Amino acid sequence: MVLRMRDHMSLLIVLMLLWAGMEAVVVASDVRMSMLDGQTREGQLTSISGENISFNENGMSVNLGMTDVLAVEISAARTVPPQDPQVLSLNDGSRLHGSAIVRSAKELTIESPGLGRVSVDSRKVQSVRLQSDNPAYRAQWATFLQRESEKDLLVVAKRDGTGLDFLAGVVTSIGAEKIEFLLDGENVPVPSARVYGVVFAKAAAEGSEQAGTKSTIRVTSVSGDFLAAKSVSLENEKLQIESAWGQSLTVPLEQIQKIDLSGGRVQFLSDLEPLEERFDGVDLEGDLLSGLTDKEQQKLLFGPRRDTTMERHSKIRLRGREYSRGLCIHSRTEISWALDQQYSSLDCIAGIDDEVAFNGLYKVGLKISGDDRVLFEQIIATTDEPISLHLPVDGVSTLTILVDFGDEDSTCDWLDLADARLIIAKDKP
Structure with a gap:
């Protein structure tokens, strides 16, 4: 009886050790790194801290300076189409999919499935797309995004569905039900469901002291979001991101496709x-x-x-x-x-x-x-x-x-x- 109990205990210990070993394997994600010298290195990423990247390569622990690395790609990452219809685009190049976009004079918020609630200074916002992507409108919407305008462009779908049209004015707020829009000095409430998107005035963005803040890091999620970042760190499979717009974010590494460190180089x-x-x-x-x-x-x-x-x-x-x-x-x-x-x-x-x-x-x-x-x-x-x-x-x-x-x-x-x-x-x- 004692021997059997000991056997059971030994088996339990072995299983626990095996499980711990499996956990250790899972903690380190396989990555492919593009180096400044044109070479590619592969291994298991263990941490990113300060100016260093640590990973295991062929069973050996290696530390690299961030200045030597152009990009880190997560090998197991599989892209998934975004489920949320709305898109927030910032002047720093960030682009986030989400829902429940709300904008006041000072702040815009969006509910992101991967990041939670994201809050951004309104002056740093380039555009918002409020409806689901429509391939028939894609080219026209891209043209609106390139326009230089001193006024906000309220972009709506034509009633016959043949394309997009716009009104130039000032968007004072965006809510779930309506958008407050100043047109020739008169406040016009517009149903949010009628608006395909808003492209904000270029002058307002350029007038903001920090609107064009340069960031050297760009993080791409598996759902196609882009985040401009000032710094990133990694510990226990969690990527800590200090965003270019000033918000600290935490994202599981499994949701990340690529960390681009090439900015400025x-x-x-x-x-x-x-x-x-x-x-x-x-x-x-x-x-x-x-x-x-x-x-x-x-x-x-x-x-x-x-x-x-x-x-x-x-x-x-x-x-x-x-x-x-x-x-x-x-x-x-x-x-x-x-x-x-x-x-x-x-x-x-x-x-x-x-x-x-x-x-x-x-x-x-x-x-x-x-x-x-x-x-x-x-x-x-x-x-x-x-x-x-x-x-x-x-x-x-x-x-x-x-x-x-x-x-x-x-x-x-x-x-x-x-x-x-x-x-x-x-x-x-």
Whole structure:
């Protein structure tokens, strides 16, 4: 009897130790880290504190300085579509999905499923979308977001459903039932259900001393939220975030997709104004579309896209993975940028976009040059896996990218340079 009890106790202890070991494995999340030197490191993330990142790599504990890391991606993260209809966008680039948006003269609040109640200074708000995303309105809404206006834009859906319309005035409050709107000095209550969204006056945001506060960290959640942050720390699988708008937030690491630490050290190529951009047409002879469209119309149809594919409103996608930044370039196009010896490397992932990659075997040519020196040149086929490039551009004054016909044909020539970024040199001339 004693032996049996001892056996049971021994078994219980073994099970407890095994369970503890399993817990220890769960606590450390598998991550992939993009380094400043172009390398990628993988391991189990254990903590982020101060200026250091700690992780286990091949059974060894490693500490890295944050200045050496561009991004931390959670390997097990799986994106999930947001369930809440409303979207809050801030001037610092933050974008949150949620519900129950309420705005007063000084403060705006939103109920976020992952963050709880988020409170923001009204002057830091760029826009709010109050209704569910409507694909038919997406392009028009994006245009409203780019408008420079000294007044708030109250955006409503046309009654016949054919598009969006707007009124320019001053939004004094937003509630669940109505929006108070000053139009030509007269207060007009508008039912909230009628309003698709509000784009706030640019002048008000620029007049705020802290509205354009720069943040160096960007956190992306699995539901597609973006949070601009001043600092982050990690302990016991909880990410502590000091947001750019001044609120402290705690998020389980399982809800995080990526921690981007590249702010101030990276220039996205899609944000850099080209020195020269030349589109030579979609065929060698130049007569494929002759009589159908002129060269300018062809450029509108097939010219380079920034952060989208040729379809303009579709994200860049390579082998199932979506990218929010990058270029999509059709043959035959040549683009040059002035680097002025300010950068150390060009990093990107090159491949033919998923939208056309599975339509047959086609090829496109890619040539990247720094001044008069060829940095990379290759024919890329629709069947090829995406290529990760890390090209040194130290001392380069002009960067030139040529996307050419790879098989004397431009069919499926949607060449993506996903996540294309220039690393700013530490010691600029």
